Amino acid sequence: MSSPDLRQGNSLASRDVKNLIHSYTNLSVHEKTGPLIIEKGKGIYVYDDNGKEYIEGLAGLWCTSFGFGEQELIDAATKQMQKLPYYHSFASKSTEPGILLAEKLIEIAPADFSKVFFVNSGSEANDTVVKLIWYYNNALGRRQKKKIISRQKAYHGVTVAAASLTGLPPLHNDFDLPIENILHTSCPHYYRFGKDGESEEEFATRMAVELEELILKEGPDTVAAFIAEPVMGAGGVIVPPKGYFEKIQAVLKKYDVLMVADEVICGFGRTGNMWGTETYGIKPDILSCAKALSSAYLPIAAVMVSEEIFRGMVKQSETHGAFAHGYTYSGHPVPAAVALRTLELMEERNMIAHVQKVAPVFEKRFKALADHELVGEVRVSGLVGAIELVADKETKRSFAPSCAVGPTGYGYIQEEGVISRAVAGDNLALCPPLIITEEQINEMFDRFERGLERLAQDVNGNNWRDAK
Structure with missing residues (x-):
């Protein structure tokens, strides 16, 4: 089945593809797939134009510390x-x-x-x-x-x-x-x-x-x-x-x-x-x-x-x-x-004290990922962290760039309802709004882990560890 030509039609996605240039985007792929259109936000959550909810796990671009809709x-x-x-x-x-x-x-x-x-x-x-x-x-x-x-x-x-x-x-x-x-x-x-x-x-x-x-x-x-x-x-x-x-x-x-x-x-x-x-x-x-x-x-x-x-x-x-x-x-x-x-x-609101209170939960959930079959290293500081995905945990060998493991994982995590970011190759980062609660941190990581498991199935099913 051929991909739809999003440059035709009058939907928001079609109009986006027709008129906008997107930062840090594969422009060729974007012409075929179109954008995720975010329509509204509240607290740590954003919602697309179909009403689907996402935890904004990167605070936009590492920035929306008070979340969305702060009156x-x-x-x-x-x-x-x-x-x-x-x-x-x-x-x-x-x-x-x-x-x-x-x-x-x-x-x-x-x-x-x-x-x-x-x-x-x-x-x-x-x-x-x-x-x-x-x-x-x-x-x-x-x-x-x-x-x-x-x-x-x-x-x-x-x-x-x-x-x-x-x-x-x-x-x-x-x-x-x-x-x-x-x-x-x-x-x-x-x-x-x-x-x-x-x-x-x-x-x-x-x-x-x-x-x-x-x-x-x-x-x-x-x-x-x-x-x-x-x-x-x-x-x-x-x-x-x-x-x-x-x-x-x-x-x-x-x-x-x-x-x-x-x-x-x-x-x-x-x-x-x-x-x-x-x-x-x-x-x-x-x-x-x-x-x-x-x-x-x-x-x-x-x-x-x-x-x-x-x-x-x-x-x-x-x-x-x-x-x-x-x-x-x-x-x-x-x-x-x-x-x-x-x-x-x-x-x-004593936000520094709040960050210091919830950061140990964030760190604990991040460090628990160290045992995952795809994770080579976990790095975390306060309320920002990342996992580095590797083909071989013992040798630290990276995946072949052609496998696009990081971006693929990012996509699965997004489908599970968390917006993260794939950075510098196969690193998946989280940096949520500072207002996030302990309960919401756990919810975010539960969704994140489901996406990571879907990525592991792809890696194993497609033999990406052996790709050159």
Whole structure:
């Protein structure tokens, strides 16, 4: 039977295929299968246009911390929309929501930051980080100190500079990336890259040594910054090995290299603290955040910098007449009002304590999957985790990419009523709204496990373990 041509007809699916380009989608397959159309959401659940219920097990895209339909956030947006639906931050203009949100972020920041710059997405935040690092070093007369080191399997966004920082080949292939002055050091995934007989801490030491060797090879006077997610999200939910950031930061301090924390996924409670930097002992000079800043109800992101970096920005703005960077919607008052109310709700409802209370149930259910015949490793931090699917548990051999085991498993899990995500190959991730209860966690994993069992039947029935 041939697949229907979804480009014909007047259904929502047909109109989608006819008119929309979808992110991170096999566009050829999409033309044949069409979209899953989500019509409404409530709490941790979303519903498609046929009324089927799904647990949103990835909080949208790691972001909808308060779930769907939170009236306090809807009211914050409505009230601000009625008062001042838009204004900008160019030429010394400001709005009350932007001022109050900046104050709040500085108050709860995990380091001694001085200023906040607002953007609209994590990608824009990390693009801005790159520009600020270059601008700052030019202010200091260090015009060669421009290289920024990221990590293999890192994810920092999709704009030109942010995608260059990202250490995943699909974001570089045929986009002519990465750009100049972006480097990548080793991925700190102990399960995949640890050597035989090497302890986790020894592996962390080797990662720091390899970073130092890269800095020395390039020349310390040319290396400006190192950027890292506390937990690597789209690269597979990779949790840092014991002692990793302590050892890494010692190298950075030795060679006067800035530490940039990408808190786009980890920020605002995800790892059991307000910031992932607190969970893993990171002391950043610059921090980018987004996603859960507004519980994703409206687009907003931020970059926080130290006073030292800001003074460099002031010097350059004097030299050139203006700080010539910004976006039409930077500090938009409506997203800023929603973000401020989001942070207030986190305090009023003691969300960090809630995450700490339910995270052990989440971790227990995740770790119970370690015995499954397809699972090589379980990785979990707070309310974010992933399983890595392998063809051979003993040797850690991966499945052939042609089998598409991860995406197939994702599809089965979705059919069972959980939206998860297949990341970095055959890793299945969960990152539910922070409001999830213990009962709902168990419900989510019951559905997830049913999908995993269906995947195992496919693997065994099709001999995918032997595929080349």
